[in-house]
Amino acid sequence: MNIDQIKKEFPIFDEKIQNNDLVYLDSANSSQKPKIVVDRINEFYTKQFSNVGRSVHYLAVAATNLYENTRSSVQKYINAKDKNEIVFTKGATEALNLVANTLGQSYLQEGDEVLITELEHHSNYVPWHFLRKSKNIKINFAEINEEGEITLEEIEKKITPKTKLISITHLSNVTGAILPVKEITQLAHSKGIIVVVDGCQGAPHLKLDMQDLGCDFYAISCHKMYGPTGLGVLYGKKKWLEELPPYQGGGGMINEVKKDRISYGELPNKYEAGTMATAQVIAFDQSIKFLESIGIENVMKHEADLVEYGQELLQKNNSVKLIGNPKNKGGVLSFTIEGVHPHDIATILDEDGVAIRAGHHCCQILHDKLNIPASARASVGIYNTKEDLDQLNESINNCKKIFNL
Amino acid sequence: MNLKELYQEIILEHGKNPRNLRKTEGFNKDAKGNNPLCGDNVHVYLKLNGQKIVEDASFEGSGCAISMASASIMTDLIKGKNEHEAKEIVEDFLGMIKENPELKSKYLNEDEKTKLMCLSGVKQYPMRVKCATLSWHTMVSAFDEKTEEVKTEN
């Protein structure tokens, strides 16, 4: 695999960012886009545009087919059993809200418990908090260990007879810990507990096999997966998606509408009310093709090498403290520097063209637990190289110099 | 862009050893502020005497060098000013941070102006302006006895 070649497929790396070559280490936030994805959006709007599923004219039929093609590609890519288990949403956030909302309407009852973890992104906590307010459910938190991991044992410990649902991240966007989702799912299912997975960080970096993983729902963020913004995917087991009520009402999701009664459409339309992010869905097919052309095994190998390299570099750098040290770790390096606030780190690194993120990364629960207000985070994607991490380290040294460390 | 302008010695020094980072005993005005995007927070305390003059000002909180230095310098120079003077200084400071090339307030002496001008480097860093302004907005809120937390939107 030739990373230089792959990098060339991303037009942004031809740009000078404030006179610097871009060292993009913010892919956990959002990935850059390969040219084929950008071009596909342009091509669709300039040559093929029509709304989908509404009209019988040529363009509408063609657009509908393209839209449905992506659904099939996603199904194959994540090895879902059925095409109708793939629902498009505006992002992973909406996917998780959809799950919480519909389960709240028809499944979860007052007093039921939902188990999440201290690693969760706000979008896998706040939707459940809504149910805590409206339905009086209880939320329990599985706690991280010293390494910033969530173990199967910890999950087991936190399950009570009232636990109805477990909602967990596949890969932490702060500590990088990869959770044993398959084992957790097996355990949960043996106790009749539903499993929801926030797959935002898992989907771009790990091999996805829904039938093997076994979870009931899996939320994907397309913009972190070399795809367009404004798009997410919810995978849901067919039996759930058929059983649960609709989320939003409007055009496209209905079967029959009368003054005194309404019946809803079949899957997948049932969950895709209104005009969807058509161009993004169609372009996302190219993101999947891009990932398939490299091969997920190669992606995983490359990123594992990068993380190991970066981790070693930063461990050797005095006054840099890495957050978490999970055995099974994805491409995220979160750190603090004693005496320099993460925002100052990010501003100083930016001057060298090194783009990282500083803040709580939408994980305030975790930062409270770690007793730090914020952290700096470098995260990798397929286009990163060891040189990028060398530059990161060098810019960190410059930052220390400015702060007289 | 000029990092040196942003991270001047005086800012680093105040950032590292902030003045008045404590809770004023017997304070009679206070307010909290936070920056939801970064998770930074500040709590400003004021003690006004019978003549409505700031006898002591202090703050608690955590944040970047810019926000700590800004709160440090602010709490230092606001002592001895009355509410009207303090508010004029806030206006002057906010104007300078956003667009004005210099400070105009007659309630600031040259030394105070020089110190505050050290923060003018953030102008070039739009995402960091709120770091410099949070404690100032929070101080106004304390004067106005607002109970709601200040949230910075720049």
Ligand SMILES: Cc1ncc(COP(=O)(O)O)c(C=O)c1O
């Ligand atoms: C772990 C995790 N969950 C959820 C989200 C939200 O995803 P989206 O931007 O697609 O709504 C993110 C992205 O910030 C994330 O990192």
